[in-house]
Amino acid sequence: MAFTDGKALSEGVDKSLTARSSMSLANLLWVRNFFWDGRSPGLEEQAVFPLTNEHEMGQSLEASVSKLRTSTLYPPLFKSAFGSDIISENQIRKALAQFERTLISADSNYDKYLAGNYKPSEQEQHGMDLFQNAPNAEKLIRGANCEHCHGGPKTFKELFHNNGLDSVVTDAGREKFTSQPTDRGRFRVPTLRNIALTAPYMHDGRFTTLEDVLDHYNEHIRQSPTLSSFLQNISNKKGSKNLELTKSEKTDIISFLHMLTDSAFITNPEFSDPHQTLKTQ
Numbered sequence: 001m002a003f004t005d006g007k008a009l010s011e012g013v014d015k016s017l018t019a020r021s022s023m024s025l026a027n028l029l030w031v032r033n034f035f036w037d038g039r040s041p042g043l044e045e046q047a048v049f050p051l052t053n054e055h056e057m058g059q060s061l062e063a064s065v066s067k068l069r070t071s072t073l074y075p076p077l078f079k080s081a082f083g084s085d086i087i088s089e090n091q092i093r094k095a096l097a098q099f100e101r102t103l104i105s106a107d108s109n110y111d112k113y114l115a116g117n118y119k120p121s122e123q124e125q126h127g128m129d130l131f132q133n134a135p136n137a138e139k140l141i142r143g144a145n146c147e148h149c150h151g152g153p154k155t156f157k158e159l160f161h162n163n164g165l166d167s168v169v170t171d172a173g174r175e176k177f178t179s180q181p182t183d184r185g186r187f188r189v190p191t192l193r194n195i196a197l198t199a200p201y202m203h204d205g206r207f208t209t210l211e212d213v214l215d216h217y218n219e220h221i222r223q224s225p226t227l228s229s230f231l232q233n234i235s236n237k238k239g240s241k242n243l244e245l246t247k248s249e250k251t252d253i254i255s256f257l258h259m260l261t262d263s264a265f266i267t268n269p270e271f272s273d274p275h276q277t278l279k280t281q
């Protein structure tokens, strides 16, 4: 599942559910603001939240340190990484963050295409064009305008947007962190890499399939004061408020999204269960 858990919301140590869906961990090296609302500016800081949050892993850093210190497995590993086997809170953060920085997904068919080593099928090419184009009914350019937010090789821009999920916002999103009403219902634009593997979708996991996601962008954008202007009155049909993609255009975009699946990433032994790997070494 490309470092997600396949659930809309996740169960923590106390059996309660997290408030939001677990996010993809691919290509965090290029992310500047972590979590759906961007409240954490660095991976070292971010790592502390899930470790200590009472509804997630619910253990103080001190307790983690003392457990790791008394394990037989970890002190030598810390020694080889940091030169000392006295494990500290800071080293735990650094170790986790540095591991996460290695989770680079850059070998999908889309990457091969960018490097000139893969020829997309007709359907994939058409989906890619639609994904990238802004529609212009007068010039007969068809498009889905995804590029505005999910553009470039990273497939996300460092932006926060309200992408029209609700007319009455149920989760204030970035506003909770900035206290700015203009941020109400805005969330970080997530990467789309390995997106075919990371259902369900959106911050609350409300969509089960990519078809649902395309239906959302095509015909169910909800108006609200902070709705992104990139999702308003943009259409393939003059005068329409909806995108007006055809069924086969939506399928083509999904086939492009499948080009973002990176089998080298999801089968990389360096990312597998470390206990398993250590046992077989």
Ligand code: HEC
Pocket (backbone or CB within 6 Å): 024, 131, 144, 145, 146, 147, 148, 149, 150, 160, 161, 162, 163, 165, 187, 188, 189, 190, 191, 192, 195, 198, 200, 201, 202, 203, 204, 213, 214, 217, 228, 230, 231, 253
């Ligand atoms: C205005 C910016 C914007 C545009 C345009 C946009 N998106 Fe998004 N997209 C977002 C944001 C923000 C989220 C996260 C929203 C949330 O969960 O509340 C998101 C989430 C998604 C997700 C779910 C990701 C996940 O990990 O759960 C998919 C899939 C997606 N977008 C695909 C698309 C496609 C396909 C298009 C074009 C039809 C598109 N997006 C257009 C901003 C945008």
